Structures are given as C-alpha cells and as structure tokens.
Amino acid sequence: YLPTASYQEMMEWSLFCDQGRYYQGLIKQAKQNPDWERLRAFLRGGLWDNFLAKYPESNRMHKKMLKVSRLVRQYGMSEEALNHVFKSQCNCGYWHGVFGGIYLPHIRKAIYSNLLAASEAASANMADGSFEVVRDDRDADGRPELFVRTKKAGFCFAPARGGALCEWDSLPRRMNFGAVVSR
Numbered sequence: 001y002l003p004t005a006s007y008q009e010m011m012e013w014s015l016f017c018d019q020g021r022y023y024q025g026l027i028k029q030a031k032q033n034p035d036w037e038r039l040r041a042f043l044r045g046g047l048w049d050n051f052l053a054k055y056p057e058s059n060r061m062h063k064k065m066l067k068v069s070r071l072v073r074q075y076g077m078s079e080e081a082l083n084h085v086f087k088s089q090c091n092c093g094y095w096h097g098v099f100g101g102i103y104l105p106h107i108r109k110a111i112y113s114n115l116l117a118a119s120e121a122a123s124a125n126m127a128d129g130s131f132e133v134v135r136d137d138r139d140a141d142g143r144p145e146l147f148v149r150t151k152k153a154g155f156c157f158a159p160a161r162g163g164a165l166c167e168w169d170s171l172p173r174r175m176n177f178g179a180v181v182s183r
Contacts, residue, residue, distance in 0.1 A: 003047075003048075004047055004048040004049050005044065005047070005048055006048055006095075008040075008043075008044060008045060009097075009098075010045075010048070010095065010097055011044050011045030011046050011047070011048070012024070012027075012045040012046070013045075013095075013096060013097060014045060014046040014047060014048060014049075014050035014051050014054065014095070015045055015046040015050065016050070016054060019046065023043075023045055023046075026043060027043060030043055048095070051094060051095040051096070051102075052094070055096070055102050055181070056139070056182075057102060057108075057179070057180070057181050057182065058093070058094050058095065058102045059139055059140070060138070060139050060166065060167065061093060061094065061102075061108065061111060061112070061115075061179075062094055063138055063139050063140055064112075064115055064138075064167070065085070065088050065089060065111070065115060067138065068085060068088070068115045068118050068119050068122070069085050069118075071118075071119065071122040072085055072118050072121065072122050074122070075121075075122040075125065078121055080117075080121065081117070081118045081121035081122065082118075084114040084115070084117040084118035084121070085114070085115075085118045087110075087111075087114040088111050088112075088114040088115045088118065090107075090110070090111065092104075092107050093107040093108050093110070093111040102181055103181055105179075108176075108179045108181075109175075109179065112169075112174070112175070112176040112179050113174040113175070115176075116154075116169055116170075116171050116174040116175070116176065117174055119149075119154065119169070119171060120171040120172070120174075123149065123150075123151050123152075123171060124151075126149075126150065126151040127151070128151060130150070130151070131148055131149065131150045132148070132149045132150075133146060133147070133148050133149075134146070134147045134149070135147075138156055139166075143158070143159075143160035144159070144160075145157060145158050145159070145166065146159065147167075151171070152170070152171050152172055153168075153169060153170055153171060154167065154168075154169035154171070155167065155168055155169070156168075165178070166178060
C-alpha cells in the first residue's frame, strides 16, 4: 500500500513538538551507527495526516475539499467545476514546510478560491433567496456543525464551540473570510 507520506523532513515536521524532539534524538543516535543508511528506512517520523491534527485550519480546508468534491459530483460535474476541485487538491496548502504550506496566505487563498468556484457551480441551480441548512460533522472532530448555504454565500457554525462562526464564504468573490492560521 502507498503510505500517506512524503520526504523524511516533512514527516518529522508532521510530529507534535514533544514527539519531534524525541524523534530528533533518535535520528542523532542512529546516525552514529555505522549501519545508518539501512536504519534510515525505519525512522520515518510521523504520518502526513498529522498535519490535519496539528493545524485545525488545514483539517477544515481538507474536509471542505472533500465536501465540495462530493457536491460537484452530486449536482453534476461540469468540466470547469471538476478542474477547480482538482486545483484545490494542490498539496502545498495542507501542510507546513520550508518552501510553502498552510501558513502562506496566498496558497490558502488559491485553494479556497478554487473550492468556492466549484461550490458556486454546484449552487448555480439554487433559486435566489433560497437557502439550505445542513447539520453534519464538517471537520470530522466528532461534533456536528451547522452549514448554511445560499446561492452566493456559505456559513459554518460550531455549536460545540459556543456557536462560533468557523467559516464565512463569499462565492462571487471566491473568498473565505475565515481562512487564517491561529498558530
């Protein structure tokens, strides 16, 4: 099976701080072994998916991408909408590293812009003034959120976090006003 992994340094960066420090100690110790090159394959760090736990913003963006992908299929994929979904799957915005990642606003904006363009295509058949309210676990944290969708906007509220507005999308502007990183 193909692992959800990348190069060794990125798998190190996916670890939480305490785990990362421990991992660095293991690597330092293993490099002193004359058989380091053979040992290296077994010291891979964390899983790429750890980025989704380490950065809730990355997790929300990832889960939105999955949801929009389903929406586009549900409402009939146009080639343009599908291309926007594919562009939103660019890996750079879902992790952090030396050359890019979740902390760069232009990368987050590009991903959300494509997600919202695809959402707009899926919402094209909605009547003006109508709305849809969906209660589901948008971010896969085990607690349901409320998502309100209109032809031109989307709002996600988290009742378990005091009703916090966790997402505010403008489809015509292709802008997610909550696409910030809290760390």
